[in-house]
Amino acid sequence: MEKEQKHVAVIGAGIAGLHTANLLAQSGHKVTILEKEKYPGGHLNQWHHLFPDHSSPEWIISGLLDEQLQFDHLKMISSTEITSIEKNNGHFAINAGNELRIYADAVVISTGFKLFDARQKEEYGYGLFKNVITSADLEQSLKSGQPLTTASGKTPSRVAFIHCIGSRDAKCGNTYCSKVCCITGVKQALEISEMLPETEIFCFYMDLRLYGSKFDDLYLQAQKKHKIQFIRGRLSEAAETHDKRLQIKAEDTLSGRPLRMEVDMIVLLAGMEKNEAHQMFSSTKLLELDEHGFFKSKNIQLTRNETTQPGIFIAGTCICPMSVNETIENAGAASILVNRYLEHQQLTNHHE
């Protein structure tokens, strides 16, 4: 009995989509990746270094793209946005903006996340005060290779990192933890400290959720070697002073005292939010979203990558916030479930 080649559509060419696509192609399936941007790689294209090893994300993206070259039956279509997905007789028709229609036996959604818009935390002045930047802005600055300066070109003598921007915050509607920001803050604080050893660095946190392998090592290194100060307290506000520095107010909850200080630069550790494109899938009742707007898994314990719709799978940060290595692992798991589904479909068809 010869195996009929199945076609899988992968929506989103971030690392989750690329890795799932490669593994499915390796299993012999025909794969089409649809990407709305011009280039694949997603958010990682904007990132300078990854935790915990300060490696460059470029080799991950280029590695995944190089791997693609060995598969003739894998195709990527970029600059293409999906407008709808229809399901007929267990097969899917995917419509894209430029009158493109693709038929597939299974669909993998790997549309990723949206970076929290830090302007929503208006009390911290992002978008108003030039020396308030986000963790993503800092990565771009580090990536440029230029030394870090304030808006007026001075070397900052004091930098404050503010954790949990748009995470675990009912005021902005996101009550969940974005998980990767704590370690991102520690990593970025270390990078600034290495670049500017004279600069004083403060991290204002609620909890430090350093859950991953080697994350605590970075935290200890930050405290012991780099003398980065970790203050357990959330900022109430940041305001610009007459000389364009920033006055911050917080409570040091360990000493139980209010704190007011001036810094030259604030880095807001912006969290991960639902991708607004998810709404399209839920409005047509094709898929269900969870209470935070991420895709709902069929079973959160056993089948994280299966959606509530048979034949549609999810991979990466469209499920929930994840680090790079978790995303890669998650994409691998997604490909196994897709394979299982397609094999089952093949058997069922032959029995019929």
Added chain:
Amino acid sequence: MQTETSKNWSQFNKDIANDHYYYLRSCIRQNFFPGSEVAFLDILRNKLGKTIYDDASHTTCAGIGYHCDIVPFETIQALAARHFSLMTEKGLKHAVVSCVTSFGIYSEILDTWNHFPESLEKTRNALRKSTGREFELPENVVHCSDIVYKFRKEIKDQAKHTLTNTKTGKPLKIVDHIGCHYAKIFPERGVGGAEFPKVLTGMITAWGGETVDYPERRHCCGFGFRHYFVKNNRSYSLSNSKKKFESMEPFQPDAIVTNCPGCNLFLDRWQYTLEQIERKTYGQQGQGIPVLTYEELAGLVLGYDPWKLGLQFHQVEVEPFLDKMGIAYKKGDKYKNLDGKIIGERPMVNELNIV
């Protein structure tokens, strides 16, 4: 708890009725700077052509007593219900509240009734039993500063003066201070939300001025009901105001404008106190920073006589600000009463030498 989120500060907007208002006056504003409420009514009726009913029958909202824990919540609900009943009697649905404390009180009560309909029923029964009155819920409850904000462009179109320093041609730098109970309790009920409220800055910029974003902008004026009235902790109040003055001083503001009676009073009077205690003033050329209400600011822009607006009721002398705006005024008229008789001058701040 998951609350409705703001997208960002510039997207905050609120529904402000266009006409046919019912006026809810402020106890303390009528005493501290009565000219402001008079000016508000005059601007609305005679400059903007709106109707507003000024009701002699309404009473205090008892908000200060409530915040000092001496008036129970049930009582202020009944008082608010009576005011709504008076409004219903006049066939009006748009409440316009003069005081920020009252605005917070009405907002809190309406929100409570929305979440706990049984407390609305209880209040209806209490009002019925005690007065025989019935009431309808207002369609729109706004603060007077919301109305002036709404019609800031119409006011600009009739302006006799702008917020410009006529000697230098530069915009006057004006600090805005919003009452805490205007937007900090219910951010969505304030124009621009709680962090960057637009209600006063919108007026300042529309009339040609420049706003000042100084570090302690959102800090309390220093009033605070409980620590001021109940604990009588005046030095705490003073130190909060001082913190604000020190923070705004480097920006060299020409004036402060407020929308809350308490803020206006404290930011004004404490400057005098600090001058007396520490020999320190925060304005330009050794003077204090004049503190105006938004109605007074609108009145000056519209060409009202400063003394008819009641600017002499403020502790910090307003003349330097009038001079900058190029407003002509008669010095001799400052301390005249309504019959034109001089009631006696008070000494200038820097002439008071208390040893």
